[in-house]
Amino acid sequence: xxRTSGKLFHAxxxxxxxxxxxxxxxxxxxxxxxxxxxxxxxxxxWFFTPTLQNYADxxxxxxxxxxxxxxxxxxTSSTVLAVALGAPAAFALARYxxxxxxxxxxxxxxNRMISPIVLALPVYLLAIQVGLxxxxxxxxxxxxxxxxxxxxxxxxxxxxxxxxxxxxxxxxDGADQFTIxxxxxxxxxxxxxxxxxxxxxxFSWNELLYALVLTRRNVQTAPVVATSFMSGxxxxxxxxxxxxxxxxxxxxxxxxIVSRHMxxxxxxxxxx
Amino acid sequence: MRASVTxxxxxxxxxxxxxxxxxFLAPSVITLLLIGIYPTLFALVTSFRxxxxxxxxxxxxFIGFDNYVGVLTDSTFWSSLFLTAKFYVTVLPxxxxxxxxxALLLHKPGMGLLKSLARVTLVxxxxxxxxxxxxxxxxxxxxxxxxxxQLFEAIGxxxxxxxxxxxxxxxxxxVMDIWQWTPFCALIFLAGLSMVPGEIExxxxxxxxxxxxxxxxxxxxxxxxxxxxxxILRSADVLKLFDMVFVMTRGGPGSATDLISIYIQRVGxxxxxxxxxxxxxxxxxxxxxxxxxxxxxxxxxxxx
Numbered sequence: 061x062x063r064t065s066g067k068l069f070h071a072x073x074x075x076x077x078x079x080x081x082x083x084x085x086x087x088x089x090x091x092x093x094x095x096x097x098x099x100x101x102x103x104x105x106w107f108f109t110p111t112l113q114n115y116a117d118x119x120x121x122x123x124x125x126x127x128x129x130x131x132x133x134x135x136t137s138s139t140v141l142a143v144a145l146g147a148p149a150a151f152a153l154a155r156y157x158x159x160x161x162x163x164x165x166x167x168x169x170x171n172r173m174i175s176p177i178v179l180a181l182p183v184y185l186l187a188i189q190v191g192l193x194x195x196x197x198x199x200x201x202x203x204x205x206x207x208x209x210x211x212x213x214x215x216x217x218x219x220x221x222x223x224x225x226x227x228x229x230x231x232x233d234g235a236d237q238f239t240i241x242x243x244x245x246x247x248x249x250x251x252x253x254x255x256x257x258x259x260x261x262x263f264s265w266n267e268l269l270y271a272l273v274l275t276r277r278n279v280q281t282a283p284v285v286a287t288s289f290m291s292g293x294x295x296x297x298x299x300x301x302x303x304x305x306x307x308x309x310x311x312x313x314x315x316x317i318v319s320r321h322m323x324x325x326x327x328x329x330x331x332x
Numbered sequence: 333m334r335a336s337v338t339x340x341x342x343x344x345x346x347x348x349x350x351x352x353x354x355x356f357l358a359p360s361v362i363t364l365l366l367i368g369i370y371p372t373l374f375a376l377v378t379s380f381r382x383x384x385x386x387x388x389x390x391x392x393x394f395i396g397f398d399n400y401v402g403v404l405t406d407s408t409f410w411s412s413l414f415l416t417a418k419f420y421v422t423v424l425p426x427x428x429x430x431x432x433x434x435a436l437l438l439h440k441p442g443m444g445l446l447k448s449l450a451r452v453t454l455v456x457x458x459x460x461x462x463x464x465x466x467x468x469x470x471x472x473x474x475x476x477x478x479x480x481x482q483l484f485e486a487i488g489x490x491x492x493x494x495x496x497x498x499x500x501x502x503x504x505x506x507v508m509d510i511w512q513w514t515p516f517c518a519l520i521f522l523a524g525l526s527m528v529p530g531e532i533e534x535x536x537x538x539x540x541x542x543x544x545x546x547x548x549x550x551x552x553x554x555x556x557x558x559x560x561x562x563x564i565l566r567s568a569d570v571l572k573l574f575d576m577v578f579v580m581t582r583g584g585p586g587s588a589t590d591l592i593s594i595y596i597q598r599v600g601x602x603x604x605x606x607x608x609x610x611x612x613x614x615x616x617x618x619x620x621x622x623x624x625x626x627x628x629x630x631x632x633x634x635x636x
Contacts, residue, residue, distance in 0.1 A: 149360040201366075208360055
């Protein structure tokens, strides 16, 4: 008797967890399929005839589709750059002892903590001076401040797990360090590199503050445009929620792919 | 390659010199110097200047520590820091308790499929774009057609004007933050629970039927590192919290949700007093550096 009720509570509890995690997400997706009168109904309606009109509207809206393209350009470029710069650094950190190593660590890890507002102010002034305001490049570069640390951290961890014997054998064959990095560490570390790339893509895609401050009309990213709908008298709720869904869907899928590494990515590996 | 074959003994240690790590590190270090350190130094210099870009004719003269004196005697700055601290002590205990409850549910044996499903769905809040969390919050907490008020009417409390009242707005952003970050705590605690060696846990389960005793004496030691990490990381996260709150309330009504990053953004990009904003940012940076030092000291022993 006690066992059955225990099981029942366990099942109920787990269901509650699922409802808790998914409800706000579900509510957004549901609203994106509602007509404006259905959204504005008070009290809110739970059952309604779905419409695709909101999606038709946002894909016809050059502002939204342009913003999604901008987000793709910025997030992809910044991720590629972060991996290209970060993977070699991770190799050095995993395989060598050198002076200043702990300072470098400290620097990479601190970047996880620093509020973007600290850099947004000076970068805004510098971007005006060099004419980079409202360009893809300024966002791509500034996103490296959080992408590079995440790539370096995850890749270092991965590279450390590659057995040193492989490297010894390659050395005996006369391979230099650059060859060893390219032929052994890059292929064997590929899973870690992929995870770190997905993380940097998610973080870049989700970022709002820098994008808000450093862009004007030309390179507004998707979160900026979604936010900009939030002014005016009668809000186009259906469009807003459809845009929100389109923004969140790709990163949610990515996040599900790396869900096993989520904690590692968010704590910079402090807890295994 | 051919050259190295003919004169092989000349450079036996190619790629193994003292400076080899430098070649691998230089690109990322130079990049971080340019995009991280240089702007930070620029902010430091700006913080010693009068720098209001809406009044360029006055120039940007150095004024010593005036901005810092101004910030430290500015009651709005302090109340915004205090509000940030209040937000932290409001959301964190709830996230820890809920997170622990979820972790225990997920750790409990049985219910395989439902459990994996629950574990996977926990990732959804964490991945949701912070700005979109704010948009969802505006929908859920709408006075007229929000689902929160539907719930409150159903349980007999009646409608609450969430986003236009001081307490309501604070509660609403707290709820959204709790939704987004409770899974983070849950996953960290779950990792801690799974570190408890199976035989120890089983022996303890035979010894006592009290779940609380099991938690207190067997599992707690394995949860403590995660708990510390959560406390430190969340403090840094609350200090940098901007997107969700900006979208939901813009810091208002009044200054009810004017957390520190929102306040600095307003001084810098609405009032355009970049001198003062830079001084505030540098102070925020100092707090953050202390937090990261603590985090590193506690969690990265291999570094020292």
